Amino acid sequence: MKIRSIDIYILDIPTVRPHQLAMHTIVAQTIVVARVTNEEGLEGWAEVATIGGASYGEGTPEAIKANIDQYIRPHLIGKNPVYFSKIMFNISKAVRGNQFAKAVVEAAMIDLLAKGKNVPAYELLGGKVHDSLPLAWTLASGDTGKDIEEAKEFLHQKRHKIFKLKIGKGDPYKNVDHVLKIIAAVGDQARVTVDINQAWDETTANYCIEALQEGGVSMVEQPLPTWNYEGMARLTARFKVPIMADESANSVHEVYQIAKHRYGNSMALKPCKHGGLLETKKVAAIAEGAGFGLYGGTMIESSLGTAVCASVYATISEFEFGTELFGPMLFKDKITTNDVQFENFEIIIPDGPGFGMEIDFEKVKHYSREY
Ligand code: MUC
Ligand code: MG
Structure with missing residues (x-):
């Protein structure tokens, strides 16, 4: 079972509506897809x-592809994916950073190995604790009325009863008002959280979090820039509402510092920012040891990437804040012939071989920049 080749594709897939964050509004989401093929022709995706692009974090799609093609590929060709842990250790010695590139390569190897064994990927990661996990939705249309309509519709459909509001763009004080209006409309049936995506300074955060806490917000994600660790510690000490580290919590070393100094008291996991599924489990253990509440985060992956995240989250014991693996619902189209299932406010952990997704290669080609 040796790896013969690895192909990396960059795809741009339109979203069902604009998705507004502090630094960027998504109308077409960019994903990076990896295919590893073994000598028998079996594929892992x-x-x-x-x-x-480069506005949210350092991991741009073009850099992910270039670094895999140039620096990571030689560590894979001719190797047996059964040693994926050792292969990833070797890569960590030869390639610094590049967490997203490492994550997609490791996951593709795990998919290949699990498919070869005809077992779900979570069996290679310790086995699943959960058959399904709570599923948040992000209200980010940029319009309060539309957000309220969307929230009511999803409550009615039993799709989501946790709503995260993206409030980093524009006037912070008006945005607090926007949150309070949404809580007034749906707060009796749903949990409302906010994500600032680093957009506030500490003075603004002090003022706004006080109002949000009083208004009934149940979590505040990454209010300050990643560099302001001490500010995050001060907010954590001051407020009762949980302060979540997201963009600041990447490698196990960063996460250790965050846990030790309480630069937050809860954490969003994302396999891509930690550098893979094995690293995600290590990060979860550090956070758990510090008593942090966990959140199953997303970078808004399509069905394939969502299944990757769901497979590792299924093996982690507790998610105080649930997950936000709603990605497939925001995409207008998918690159798999099957879909991730959602039911009764939860995402169902896929049970098929590997990550349980079957690739529609025509769709990959259709959306790929390489074709
Ligand atoms: C983030 O910062 O959490 C997750 C949900 C969403 O709407 O954006 C992402 C990124
Ligand atoms: Mg976030």
């Missing part, structure tokens, strides 16, 4: 997503 995986996906990571990025947001807004």
Whole structure:
């Protein structure tokens, strides 16, 4: 079972509506897809997503592809994916950073290995604790009325009863008002959280979080820029509402510092920012040891990448904040012939071989920049 080749594709897939974050509005989401093929012709597939080119974080799609093609590929060719842990350790010695590139490569190897064994990927990661997990939705249309309509519709459909509001763009004080209006409309049936995506300074955060806490917000995600660790610690000490580290919580080393100094008291997991599924489990263990509440995060992956995240989250014991693996619902189209299932406010953990997704290669070609 040796790896013969690895192909990386960059795809741009339109979304069902504009999705507004502090730094970027998504109208077409960019994903990076990896295919590893073994000598027998069996394929393993995986996906990571990025947001807004280089505006959200360092991991741009073009850099992910270039670094895999140039620096990571030699560590894979001719190797047996059964040693994916050792292969990833070797890559970590030879390639610094590049967490997204490492994550997609590792996941593709795991998909290949699990398919070869005809077992779900979660069996290679310790086995699943959950058959399904709670599923948040992000209200980010940029319009309060539309957001309220969307929230009511999804409550009615039993799709979501946790809503995250993206409030980093524009006037912070008006945005607090926007949150309070949404809580007034649906707060008796749903949990409302906010994600600032680093957009506030500490003074603004102090003022706004006080109002949000009083208004009934149940979590505040990454209010300050990643560099302001001490500010995050001060907010954590001051407020009762949980302060979540997202963009600041990447490698196990960063996460250790966050846990030790309480630069937050809860954490969003994302396999891409931690550098893979094995690293995600290590990060979860550090956070758990510090008593942090966990959140199953997303970078807005399509069905394939969502199945990758769901497979590792299924093996982690507790998610105090649920997950936000809603990606497939925001995409207008998919690159798999089957879909991730959602039911009764939860995402169902896929049970098929590998990550349980069957690739529609025509769709991959259709949306790929390489074709
Ligand atoms: C983020 O920062 O959490 C997750 C949900 C969403 O709407 O954006 C992403 C990124
Ligand atoms: Mg976030």
